[in-house]
Amino acid sequence: xxxxxxxxxxxxxxxxxxxxxxxxxxxxxxxxxxxxxxxxxxxxxxxxxxxxxxxxxxxxxxxxxxxxxxxxxxxxxxxxxxxxxxxxxxxxxxxxxxxxxxxxxxxxxxxxxxxxxxxxxxxxxxxxxxxxxx
Ligand SMILES: [Zn+2]
Numbered sequence: 001x002x003x004x005x006x007x008x009x010x011x012x013x014x015x016x017x018x019x020x021x022x023x024x025x026x027x028x029x030x031x032x033x034x035x036x037x038x039x040x041x042x043x044x045x046x047x048x049x050x051x052x053x054x055x056x057x058x059x060x061x062x063x064x065x066x067x068x069x070x071x072x073x074x075x076x077x078x079x080x081x082x083x084x085x086x087x088x089x090x091x092x093x094x095x096x097x098x099x100x101x102x103x104x105x106x107x108x109x110x111x112x113x114x115x116x117x118x119x120x121x122x123x124x125x126x127x128x129x130x131x132x133x134x
């Protein structure tokens with residue numbers, strides 16, 4: 001397995017000759033305003049540039065996993081540049097509907113035990129920071 005952190009939550013996982021992109025936030029540095037209630041209220045997001053080109057990130061991509069739909073995990077640039085036929089995995093039906101509404105045609109809700117082209121994807125429960133679970 002080869003894991004490449006692109007930026008923040010955005011990572012590429014290469015495993016068994018398949019390439020997964022997790023939580024794509026692909027905008028240029030400083031595209032979005034600050035996030036409410038965060039410490040860095042003086043700095044726009046993303047905080048740093050992509051370390052490689054979007055073409056490199058998309059090259060040979062087999063599937064995308066979007067853990068949730070916050071801007072820092074799935075942004076407008078990702079919606080625009082990802083091929084609409086790419087396999088998209090999301091956490092639940094509500095997210096699936098939103099991703100489909102962005103034009104993606106091959107959206108699947110991750111289950112406890114999802115198989116993608118012979119690779120087992122195991123969904124684990126998470127809590128989004130402190131406080132309300134989103
Ligand atoms: Zn979030």
